Amino acid sequence: MDRFIIRGGRPLHGDITIGGAKNAALKLLVAGLLTSERLILSNVPRIDDIATMRDLLTQHGMTVEAVNGDDSTLCISGTITNTEAPYDIVSKMRASILVLGPLLARCGKARVSLPGGCAIGTRPVDMHLRGLEALGAEITLENGYINASAPNGLTGDRIALPFASVGATENLMMAATLAKGRTEILNAAREPEMADLAACLNAMGAQITGAGTGHIIIDGVEALHGAEHHIMADRIECGTYACAAAITGGDLRLIGGQAEHLGAVIRTLEEAGVEVSEEDNALRVRRTGPLRGVDIMTEPYPGFPTDMQAQFMTLLSVAEGASMLTETIFENRFMHVPELVRMGARINVHGSSAIIRGVKLLSGAPVMATDLRASFSLILAGLAAQGETTLSRVYHLDRGYEAVERKLAACGAQIERIRE
Numbered sequence: 001m002d003r004f005i006i007r008g009g010r011p012l013h014g015d016i017t018i019g020g021a022k023n024a025a026l027k028l029l030v031a032g033l034l035t036s037e038r039l040i041l042s043n044v045p046r047i048d049d050i051a052t053m054r055d056l057l058t059q060h061g062m063t064v065e066a067v068n069g070d071d072s073t074l075c076i077s078g079t080i081t082n083t084e085a086p087y088d089i090v091s092k093m094r095a096s097i098l099v100l101g102p103l104l105a106r107c108g109k110a111r112v113s114l115p116g117g118c119a120i121g122t123r124p125v126d127m128h129l130r131g132l133e134a135l136g137a138e139i140t141l142e143n144g145y146i147n148a149s150a151p152n153g154l155t156g157d158r159i160a161l162p163f164a165s166v167g168a169t170e171n172l173m174m175a176a177t178l179a180k181g182r183t184e185i186l187n188a189a190r191e192p193e194m195a196d197l198a199a200c201l202n203a204m205g206a207q208i209t210g211a212g213t214g215h216i217i218i219d220g221v222e223a224l225h226g227a228e229h230h231i232m233a234d235r236i237e238c239g240t241y242a243c244a245a246a247i248t249g250g251d252l253r254l255i256g257g258q259a260e261h262l263g264a265v266i267r268t269l270e271e272a273g274v275e276v277s278e279e280d281n282a283l284r285v286r287r288t289g290p291l292r293g294v295d296i297m298t299e300p301y302p303g304f305p306t307d308m309q310a311q312f313m314t315l316l317s318v319a320e321g322a323s324m325l326t327e328t329i330f331e332n333r334f335m336h337v338p339e340l341v342r343m344g345a346r347i348n349v350h351g352s353s354a355i356i357r358g359v360k361l362l363s364g365a366p367v368m369a370t371d372l373r374a375s376f377s378l379i380l381a382g383l384a385a386q387g388e389t390t391l392s393r394v395y396h397l398d399r400g401y402e403a404v405e406r407k408l409a410a411c412g413a414q415i416e417r418i419r420e
């Protein structure tokens with residue numbers, strides 16, 4: 001298990017290139033199941049979750065190959081020979097549940113392991129299942145697996161989601177592309193990744209309108225064909241490096257970062273005393289004055305993203321005054337708190353809210369990553385802290401961030417990966 005050693009106290013200066021979005025790329029790879037032709041995706045991030053998704057698609061019978069030896073462009077092709085998604089892969093990566101809708105739509109059946117809970121919460125999939133049932137699927141749960149069948153194909157319906165679930169919207173949108181007639185998803189998730197997925201599906205011949213709004217309309221077609229699609233920039237990676245500039249009192253240009261996808265994050269940074277400006281194809285983030293405490297509540301897009309909560313917790317740990325951070329999406333997404341406290345942060349958790357009283361300085365310590373975004377919150381703490389921080393269980397980070405140590409070191413951070 002690799003570790004990072006970070007020596008803090010250096011402001012970061014320079015350029016960081018933002019990669020393709022993990023939370024778009026994983027679903028776009030799954031879209032390859034919807035056609036017998038070639039789907040070519042560019043701007044694919046080089047992260048462990050993509051490798052896991054390649055394994056999942058390969059065991060379904062698909063071929064996933066780097067184009068011209070460059071694994072940031074992947075070609076998905078082939079025929080589905082196996083409609084089962086096994087526990088060992090689904091339990092490793094929750095996005096695996098997204099194969100359910102496409103397999104059902106293409107093959108009329110699927111057997112997918114229930115993902116179960118994970119470190120950040122219970123994360124049920126009932127809305128995915130109810131939605132697919134509304135499209136005509138028969139679903140039973142047995143031995144930890146979802147058995148789904150639709151021998152006569154799926155049929156469009158009006159589905160009102162009780163909560164704007166990202167995963168359920170994606171699963172239903174993909175399944176509905178090949179259903180008979182019209183499907184409407186009401187209270188659909190509005191995250192920018194919805195519009196990116198719909199743009200790719202439409203390039204494959206789907207007829208989807210309204211993606212990115214709460215009302216998505218999908219007119220089913222007979223078949224989808226091949227296409228090429230460039231994956232959107234990762235708004236969470238961009239927001240994370242913005243926090244690195246902010247916490248170190250640095251000045252970073254985040255190349256490819258898209259301000260339009262980061263409205264709530266930018267507003268919060270500005271409220272906290274951080275300067276954010278748009279430059280040619282970049283977002284510039286710098287801080288010269290003190291950080292000020294702010295109150296934050298995580299919400300579905302366009303609200304403040306849960307995937308930025310841990311990074312802001314660290315930032316607010318060294319801000320003047322008190323802040324309150326409320327997590328409304330996941331019930332157990334504060335696991336970074338005890339680790340931050342070990343580095344000198346003053347944080348009290350009361351149910352789904354954390355009260356943070358800013359301290360002048362954090363101090364380096366051995367800490368442990370508990371999940372993907374929590375890992376980076378501890379790197380941020382290490383970059384700002386006095387002395388040395390050792391971060392263990394870096395495999396959580398490698399799931400979703402590409403070349404962290406290279407990107408940070410190029411801007412002046414002292415960070416080293418110890419391979420073990």
Ligand SMILES: CC(=O)N[C@H]1[C@@H](OP(=O)(O)OP(=O)(O)OC[C@H]2O[C@@H](n3ccc(=O)[nH]c3=O)[C@H](O)[C@@H]2O)O[C@H](CO)[C@@H](O)[C@@H]1O
Nearest residue numbers: 023123124125126127128165166167168300306307329330
């Ligand atoms: C709305 C939201 O912020 N979603 C986040 C969620 O997407 P992800 O797709 O994983 O989760 P959902 O958006 O589906 O879930 C949001 C909430 O709805 C609940 N739920 C979901 C599906 C279901 O069938 N039943 C149910 O009760 C979940 O437990 C959770 O409390 O995690 C991703 C990884 O951190 C983030 O990138 C997404 O931004």
Ligand SMILES: C=C(OP(=O)(O)O)C(=O)O
Nearest residue numbers: 023094095307372373400
């Ligand atoms: C928790 C995350 O991802 P996943 O849904 O894959 O667990 C994340 O992107 O922050």
